[in-house]
Amino acid sequence: MLFRCLSGARTFFSVVSAEACIQCSKSKIITFNRPTRSVSTTNVQYSTVGEIIEQWSDRFKKEGIPEPVESIEHIVAHVIGTSKILDVANARNKQLTSDQRDTLDSLCECRLSRMPVQYIIGEWDFRNITLKLVPPVFIPRPESEMLVHYVLKALNSSENKGQEILEVGCGSGAVSLAIAHTVTDKTVNCIAIDSNPDACELTKENRDRLNLQDRVAVVHATLKDNGSIELSNILSGPNDIDFNSKTFDLIVSNPPYVPTKQISTLTPEIKIYEDLTALDGGDDGLKVIKPLLKYAATALKPGGRLLLEVDPSHPEYIQFFTKKYPVLKLQYEHTYKDFCNNDRFVEILKIS
Amino acid sequence: MFSLKECSFNICQYYRNFTITSKLFESRCSVLFNLNKEVNLSVQQLFCSKVNSLVTDENVKKCLNHLMNAYQGNNEKGASISEILKLSEIPPLLNDKIKIIENIKSLNDFACENEEMKDLAKEEESTYMQQMSLVDEKILDVILQYGSVDNYDNVIMEIAPGVGGQEAMLFAKDLLAMYISYFEHLGFTYEILELLESSGLRKATLLITDSNAFKKLKYESGVHRVQRIPATEKSGRIHTSTAVVSVLPEPRDVDIKLEEKDLIIESKRASGAGGQHVNTTDSAIRITHVPTGKIVTCQTSRSQIENRKLALRKLKTILFEEQLDKQISFINKIRKKQMGQRLRNEKIRTYNFNQDRLTDHRIPNGTMYNLKEFMEKGEALEVLEDRLHKDMQLKTRLEIIEEIINQFK
Ligand SMILES: C[S@@+](CC[C@H](N)C(=O)[O-])C[C@H]1O[C@@H](n2cnc3c(N)ncnc32)[C@H](O)[C@@H]1O
Numbered sequence: 001m002l003f004r005c006l007s008g009a010r011t012f013f014s015v016v017s018a019e020a021c022i023q024c025s026k027s028k029i030i031t032f033n034r035p036t037r038s039v040s041t042t043n044v045q046y047s048t049v050g051e052i053i054e055q056w057s058d059r060f061k062k063e064g065i066p067e068p069v070e071s072i073e074h075i076v077a078h079v080i081g082t083s084k085i086l087d088v089a090n091a092r093n094k095q096l097t098s099d100q101r102d103t104l105d106s107l108c109e110c111r112l113s114r115m116p117v118q119y120i121i122g123e124w125d126f127r128n129i130t131l132k133l134v135p136p137v138f139i140p141r142p143e144s145e146m147l148v149h150y151v152l153k154a155l156n157s158s159e160n161k162g163q164e165i166l167e168v169g170c171g172s173g174a175v176s177l178a179i180a181h182t183v184t185d186k187t188v189n190c191i192a193i194d195s196n197p198d199a200c201e202l203t204k205e206n207r208d209r210l211n212l213q214d215r216v217a218v219v220h221a222t223l224k225d226n227g228s229i230e231l232s233n234i235l236s237g238p239n240d241i242d243f244n245s246k247t248f249d250l251i252v253s254n255p256p257y258v259p260t261k262q263i264s265t266l267t268p269e270i271k272i273y274e275d276l277t278a279l280d281g282g283d284d285g286l287k288v289i290k291p292l293l294k295y296a297a298t299a300l301k302p303g304g305r306l307l308l309e310v311d312p313s314h315p316e317y318i319q320f321f322t323k324k325y326p327v328l329k330l331q332y333e334h335t336y337k338d339f340c341n342n343d344r345f346v347e348i349l350k351i352s
Numbered sequence: 353m354f355s356l357k358e359c360s361f362n363i364c365q366y367y368r369n370f371t372i373t374s375k376l377f378e379s380r381c382s383v384l385f386n387l388n389k390e391v392n393l394s395v396q397q398l399f400c401s402k403v404n405s406l407v408t409d410e411n412v413k414k415c416l417n418h419l420m421n422a423y424q425g426n427n428e429k430g431a432s433i434s435e436i437l438k439l440s441e442i443p444p445l446l447n448d449k450i451k452i453i454e455n456i457k458s459l460n461d462f463a464c465e466n467e468e469m470k471d472l473a474k475e476e477e478s479t480y481m482q483q484m485s486l487v488d489e490k491i492l493d494v495i496l497q498y499g500s501v502d503n504y505d506n507v508i509m510e511i512a513p514g515v516g517g518q519e520a521m522l523f524a525k526d527l528l529a530m531y532i533s534y535f536e537h538l539g540f541t542y543e544i545l546e547l548l549e550s551s552g553l554r555k556a557t558l559l560i561t562d563s564n565a566f567k568k569l570k571y572e573s574g575v576h577r578v579q580r581i582p583a584t585e586k587s588g589r590i591h592t593s594t595a596v597v598s599v600l601p602e603p604r605d606v607d608i609k610l611e612e613k614d615l616i617i618e619s620k621r622a623s624g625a626g627g628q629h630v631n632t633t634d635s636a637i638r639i640t641h642v643p644t645g646k647i648v649t650c651q652t653s654r655s656q657i658e659n660r661k662l663a664l665r666k667l668k669t670i671l672f673e674e675q676l677d678k679q680i681s682f683i684n685k686i687r688k689k690q691m692g693q694r695l696r697n698e699k700i701r702t703y704n705f706n707q708d709r710l711t712d713h714r715i716p717n718g719t720m721y722n723l724k725e726f727m728e729k730g731e732a733l734e735v736l737e738d739r740l741h742k743d744m745q746l747k748t749r750l751e752i753i754e755e756i757i758n759q760f761k
Pocket of ligand 1: 140141144168169170171173174175193196199221223224278279
């Protein structure tokens with residue numbers, strides 16, 4: 001199963017790279033090849049890490065690749081086996097082996113076709129955990145680290161020793177795994193669902209790497225427009241969960257929230273490589289948020305909380321929605337800002 | 353015959369008295385003693401001839417007598433004296449001292465009565481004097497140990513170029529590499545919190561995590577001077593430039609509290625929509641502490657929230673240092689001395705590349721050869737650091753005693 005997923009990812013990998021090249025203009029493809037050769041033939045034996053960084057960042061700059069310096073630094077760090085680009089600074093005078101140099105050059109070519117650095121090096125950090133990342137499963141954003149922060153705060157303020165948690169749309173597993181990894185003074189029982197089987201597989205893999213099998217269950221399931229959760233028939237996992245009767249202490253989600261008409265404005269890194277259903281929230285960006293509110297109204301225990309990451313235009317609607325439907329017994333609690341001062345997180349309380 | 357009996361009885365009593373009090377005392381302070389075996393030694397060194405030129409036995413005795421008088425309420429107490437008397441270990445020690453003095457006194461009274469017993473009394477007296485100096489040492493030790501900060505868990509180190517432009521930046525970079533091999537040699541865990549480079553090093557901040565880190569680094573604080581022909585110099589002229597290293601222990605949470613409302617936390621992602629709309633690798637964080645205007649940045653981790661944590665720790669360290677600078681109480685002075693904080697612009701060491709040697713200016717015979725190995729291996733630096741530690745600890749203690757004596761003037 002795992003193998004199938006991996007090889008699936010690999011085929012995808014080459015498909016997207018090819019796709020990206022097709023998207024490049026003809027003239028670009030020409031410039032694309034020439035400097036690569038000159039970089040690798042004339043300097044392959046002699047160039048130091050510092051020189052390689054200079055050459056590739058210049059190349060990235062010329063080709064209009066965003067974050068040219070950071071990109072090559074992360075790739076070098078990956079090739080020399082560290083996760084910190086600051087460590088690269090100490091290795092500036094070192095030389096790469098020819099194998100390392102070959103790997104580096106091919107990874108840099110992926111970057112030239114605008115593949116996100118996180119996919120190129122195959123991992124990224126989220127809070128204090130490192131996650132494997134494979135296209136097209138959504139790359140966790142730093143904002144969601146704060147979503148976890150507010151979840152942890154809510155868990156801390158609760159007196160219940162055991163906490164039943166549901167995450168809707170787990171992607172790589174970032175949110176659920178960070179929660180389960182951090183909370184040690186309570187028994188957390190986390191169920192992570194996603195409509196994308198690739199995401200479920202990746203969450204499972206990351207979970208197993210972090211040894212969180214006993215705290216996080218991954219289920220391939222979809223939140224429907226009517227506010228119910230439907231199990232998908234395939235894949236292993238606990239099939240005895242009945243989402244339409246089970247209740248939770250906390251529901252967390254970073255659902256797709258980008259309004260469809262803004263999708264075209266996103267960078268190629270996102271548009272070409274990430275699964276767009278992971279971020280396309282429909283006309284108003286609320287396509288998944290609305291059913292989430294409905295589901296939470298039935299599935300949250302009284303006193304339970306719903307924590308959402310949303311577009312800054314959404315908190316107002318959510319407040320309006322909870323006021324308009326008092327029968328749902330959802331009480332809007334608070335909107336928190338992210339580091340960029342945008343309204344980003346909404347906390348809702350289920351009242352009895 | 354009769355009086356002799358009485359006398360020996362008397363002495364027995366004295367002895368018993370003393371063993372009881374000293375036992376009591378030892379159990380009270382046992383933690384201190386076990387921890388500071390090495391320290392006791394160096395305090396004993398205070399009384400040896402080498403240091404007598406700086407602080408004489410007389411001076412120390414005078415100082416302790418002052419302290420005792422203050423304790424017995426015989427003279428008015430300065431603020432710093434009451435600070436010392438408040439240390440919980442001090443009063444019992446002073447009580448011991450008072451008892452010994454009383455004993456000596458009664459011994460003298462007794463000896464006056466009986467000519468024959470004079471010799472015996474003299475012998476007794478010298479035993480008491482020995483015991484007294486033991487107690488004195490312990491009192492000094494408590495005072496000197498107060499505010500000792502050798503047991504901090506983490507250290508924040510900063511390296512920046514001083515005078516000398518480009519060459520100073522290159523030297524700062526060499527120092528950074530030197531310390532990194534030093535940490536590797538010692539097996540310390542370290543993280544680079546900040547690294548600003550442009551054809552050399554503009555600034556580096558490191559977080560070193562190890563309970564020994566402060567001890568092994570505190571004497572690196574200061575101005576490091578380099579004499580060499582810069583790689584950039586065509587004419588072959590020797591330049592002198594400097595780099596500045598500062599070493600600060602990380603305060604514990606109780607030492608510094610930060611209010612959320614006083615902080616502005618920013619990320620470079622600040623422009624644009626953020627969230628799902630953006631995917632960058634940038635996780636750098638910048639924190640401004642509004643009341644002081646202090647700004648810290650961190651780009652160590654690929655996780656933004658981890659960078660935020662690290663930046664906050666750095667900020668706390670900076671504020672802690674500032675707070676220490678502001679407090680001018682006597683105890684705090686001692687604490688600062690114990691931290692190895694001296695003049696920030698003190699030239700501590702010269703690295704002379706042409707002569708392949710370095711000289712630490714704070715210790716006699718501070719010259720070492722084989723500079724390349726010194727800067728690349730870490731072993732030689734550890735040897736030097738241990739020498740500094742021994743030497744400077746003694747110096748610090750002498751300075752503190754002088755400080756105490758000044759308080760009585
Ligand atoms: C923005 S991503 C968040 C991923 C992860 N939680 C994170 O923060 O990195 C949204 C995820 O929700 C999933 N998803 C989208 N619509 C869904 C639905 N109706 N039911 C379940 N999952 C859905 C997508 O497959 C995607 O993995």
